[in-house]
Amino acid sequence: xxxxxxxxxxxxxxxxxxxxxxxFAGYSMPVQYAAGVMAEHLWTREKAGLFxxxxxxxxxxxxxxxxxxxxxxxxxxxxxxxxxxxxxFLTNEAGGLVDDFMIARYADCFVIVINAARRxxxxxxxxxxxxxxxxxxxxxxxxxxxxxxxxxLARLLTDVATLRFMDVRRLTWQGSELWLSRSGxxxxxxxxxxxxxxxxxxxxxxxxxxxxxxxIGLGARDSLRMEAGLPLYGNDLSETISPVExxxxxxxxxxxxxxxxxxxxxxxAEVIASHLAGxxxxxxxxxxxxxxxxxxxxxxxxxxxxxxxxxxxITSGGFSPSLGHPIAMALVQSDTxxxxxxxxxxxxxxxxxxxxxLPFFKTSYKR
Amino acid sequence: MRFxxxxxxxxxxGDLVVVGITEHAATQLGDVVxxxxxxxxxxxAKGDEVVVIESVKxxxxxxxxxxxxxxxxxxxxxxxxSLVNDDPTGEAWFFKMKVDDLSAxxxxxxxxxxxxxxxx
Numbered sequence: 001x002x003x004x005x006x007x008x009x010x011x012x013x014x015x016x017x018x019x020x021x022x023x024f025a026g027y028s029m030p031v032q033y034a035a036g037v038m039a040e041h042l043w044t045r046e047k048a049g050l051f052x053x054x055x056x057x058x059x060x061x062x063x064x065x066x067x068x069x070x071x072x073x074x075x076x077x078x079x080x081x082x083x084x085x086x087x088x089f090l091t092n093e094a095g096g097l098v099d100d101f102m103i104a105r106y107a108d109c110f111v112i113v114i115n116a117a118r119r120x121x122x123x124x125x126x127x128x129x130x131x132x133x134x135x136x137x138x139x140x141x142x143x144x145x146x147x148x149x150x151x152x153l154a155r156l157l158t159d160v161a162t163l164r165f166m167d168v169r170r171l172t173w174q175g176s177e178l179w180l181s182r183s184g185x186x187x188x189x190x191x192x193x194x195x196x197x198x199x200x201x202x203x204x205x206x207x208x209x210x211x212x213x214x215x216i217g218l219g220a221r222d223s224l225r226m227e228a229g230l231p232l233y234g235n236d237l238s239e240t241i242s243p244v245e246x247x248x249x250x251x252x253x254x255x256x257x258x259x260x261x262x263x264x265x266x267x268x269a270e271v272i273a274s275h276l277a278g279x280x281x282x283x284x285x286x287x288x289x290x291x292x293x294x295x296x297x298x299x300x301x302x303x304x305x306x307x308x309x310x311x312x313x314i315t316s317g318g319f320s321p322s323l324g325h326p327i328a329m330a331l332v333q334s335d336t337x338x339x340x341x342x343x344x345x346x347x348x349x350x351x352x353x354x355x356x357x358l359p360f361f362k363t364s365y366k367r
Numbered sequence: 368m369r370f371x372x373x374x375x376x377x378x379x380x381g382d383l384v385v386v387g388i389t390e391h392a393a394t395q396l397g398d399v400v401x402x403x404x405x406x407x408x409x410x411x412a413k414g415d416e417v418v419v420i421e422s423v424k425x426x427x428x429x430x431x432x433x434x435x436x437x438x439x440x441x442x443x444x445x446x447x448x449s450l451v452n453d454d455p456t457g458e459a460w461f462f463k464m465k466v467d468d469l470s471a472x473x474x475x476x477x478x479x480x481x482x483x484x485x486x487x
Contacts, residue, residue: 038397038423292400293401294421
């Protein structure tokens with residue numbers, strides 16, 4: 001293929017497993033395998049699904065860069081304990097989101113995992129504000145997610161059961177150092193595992209050899225994260241949406257809030273402080289369409305069947321395999337009554353939806 | 368059975384034409400989760416979007432393959448969209464048309480031509 005797309009280190013394995021490839025963030029990635037999106041989704045909720053997320057950027061950051069990173073992210077970095085991971089985001093001067101990320105603290109460095117589609121923007125920000133960071137190019141990133149993830153992984157790596165949600169640890173498998181975090185993007189318990197490229201094929205095959213582990217493509221990854229109410233950069237998050245509007249206020253560390261010990265001091269802090277004080281123009285909500293038609297990103301929203309005033313739009317939506325009906329997340333005006341029915345316009349027709357709390361599907365993190 | 372480049376199959380049944388999508392199309396679409404059928408007695412011109420199919424991945428349309436009138440639709444697909452994946456060339460027909468010119472069906476591909484078209 002001469003598509004100009006990058007290949008994942010496990011490309012050959014995906015092809016062997018019957019993966020159907022699509023372009024995503026510059027990579028050729030398996031959107032599904034032979035089982036299909038629906039079966040892969042349900043498998044992950046019942047057993048253990050193996051995802052290749054090697055397209056995501058892994059960046060090593062020296063420990064002395066903690067306060068430098070705090071200038072571009074409204075999170076507590078210096079206080080992150082060794083062996084722990086935290087969710088965070090990079091902001092711009094307008095208080096919008098440049099990207100969201102995970103940061104793990106190990107004994108000798110931080111490791112940040114960033115979105116593939118935002119790599120250029122993130123690295124530009126890092127170049128400007130950080131020194132000594134290094135993009136890791138010799139590691140793949142896998143995720144094992146689902147209720148049987150722990151017991152499956154424990155057969156290859158003892159001790160994984162002692163990790164709690166958002167713990168990170170380095171463990172050795174057949175002489176290679178793996179970096180594990182107990183986290184993921186499905187709403188299930190599970191792990192993300194950074195594996196040296198040289199052994200990632202063997203490691204993935206060792207997992208896939210287990211009866212309860214199946215490969216899962218990007219399609220199910222998307223429906224799983226939607227059910228878990230997790231926003232995706234490029235759909236629900238963008239440079240013109242603040243973390244408060246995106247429903248991510250919880251991710252702004254206490255110490256970085258207006259009344260905190262290290263208040264402000266990051267890009268867009270004033271705008272974000274005003275949004276925290278109630279001045280955000282928009283909010284992210286969950287919606288369940290009353291009918292069976294999936295309502296996807298871009299569908300305009302109204303307060304009635306006839307209103308000409310658009311109050312927002314769907315940012316992510318589709319069919320929920322676990323619930324058996326469509327679900328959607330949307331960005332709407334913040335003064336929208338939480339009980340108001342919402343109408344989405346699809347193919348020229350208005351369809352009613354009801355607002356629901358996120359997540360749609362109960363998460364089962366092992367806290 | 369005849370086949371269109373849009374991966375529909377056409378079957379002449381008396382003076383009606385039955386329309387569905389091919390197994391190849393169903394596989395490409397993935398799990399079908401929603402089907403919107405046309406109103407009965409709708410006049411359709413060749414190329415009109417008459418059916419909406421949504422899979423877990425995306426929305427797509429079925430185009431009217433011929434000029435005519437929609438006289439029957441398969442309501443079973445509305446309640447059970449996954450029939451499209453289970454039996455695309457049988458139970459999961461979408462609609463029946465009364466067409467102006469039945470011989471126009473013959474302009475479409477034969478099964479062998481369609482197999483060549485999709486590279487099988």
